[in-house]
Amino acid sequence: MLRYFIEVAYKGTRYSGFQIQQNANSVQAEIGKAIKIFFREEISLTCSSRTDAGVHALSNYFHFDAAGLPEQTALNEIIYNLNSILPDDIVVKRIVEVSPTAHSRFDAVSREYQYNVYQTKDPFVADRAYYYPYKLEIDKLQEAAGVINDYTDFTSFSKRNTQVKTFNCKIIKSGWSITNNLAVYNVEANRFLRGMVRGLVGTMLKAGTGKISIDEFRGIIESKDCTKADFSVPPQGLFLLAVRYKFQI
Structure with missing residues (x-):
């Protein structure tokens, strides 16, 4: 399995925060839903930073593990397709392969x-x-x-x-x-x-x-x-x- 960081930006007005939660919609839930639609499987996302309801982000990260994604040209196509699925107030900016031990939350300085x-x-x-x-x-x-x-x-x-x-x-x-x-x-x-x-x-x-x-x-x-x-x-x-x-x- 390889590890990837996914960089996202979002306008938080419609969401009850960044991290997934019960009985309320979140940025993580929308991104997880888009990834499941595209890859046709559930992929676990680990978030780098929580933001509260109504708060925005120009850059935030998840990490996830996958068997191996394509080279950058095809990766750009994946990003394009994920953004086509996502609502207008959330965007995937980048997906980057990182070290298998890299952690989006604990490695932040x-x-x-x-x-x-x-x-x-x-x-x-x-x-x-x-x-x-x-x-x-x-x-x-x-x-x-x-x-x-x-x-x-x-x-x-x-x-x-x-x-x-x-x-x-x-x-x-x-x-x-x-x-x-x-x-x-x-x-x-x-x-x-x-x-x-x-x-x-x-x-x-x-x-x-x-x-x-x-x-x-x-x-x-x-x-x-x-x-x-x-x-x-x-x-x-x-x-x-x-x-x-x-x-x-």
């Missing part, structure tokens, strides 16, 4: 997310960003984003009932930028906790509007109390941008 906020009403970004029509001080947002680099314990930004052994995350980058009508937050880390990016964004927005000070923002991180963070920002502004590995794909 970092993941990068982006959260989009818009402040002037715009129907063309409403399903891909959060409408927040309040005065924001970008320097305060940027200062709060910089503060995040000083910490490793993000207990305050993990939703309750999360079964993890540690709340420690190594932040690789954290910063805001302004692009046209969007305030965009980018964060990369070796791992993320459940709800962490949305909790960070919601709490930073409070700093950006002056509802809390930067010192109070630090206090929320140091409290290790998730009731003090703001997880209220909606899912449609969140994108998984990239999953990076210790080997070349």
Whole structure:
């Protein structure tokens, strides 16, 4: 058996998350269904990263094992056919043969997310960003984003009932930028906790509007109390941008 990584992108609006689940449709369920139709057999998919209901991804991965797929020219035809079966909001970008021991989840060294906020009403970004029509001080947002680099314990930004052994995350980058009508937050880390990016964004927005000070923002991180963070920002502004590995794909 050979092992393959399959890279996908999707608009998560219609799905109850990335990973397959009972009594709700997911991105994984749609991809598994398309693969079963094309290959006429059930193929087990292992996902690299979960995303919540309504969250999007420009790049996410599965791995699967198969007896052996064709060379690249024919592989491109398989990708074309899978995309013909899949709904319009999911696309297979690549299928790549990897080492038989490669693992899409455990071999990831970092993941990068982006959260989009818009402040002037715009129907063309409403399903891909959060409408927040309040005065924001970008320097305060940027200062709060910089503060995040000083910490490793993000207990305050993990939703309750999360079964993890540690709340420690190594932040690789954290910063805001302004692009046209969007305030965009980018964060990369070796791992993320459940709800962490949305909790960070919601709490930073409070700093950006002056509802809390930067010192109070630090206090929320140091409290290790998730009731003090703001997880209220909606899912449609969140994108998984990239999953990076210790080997070349």
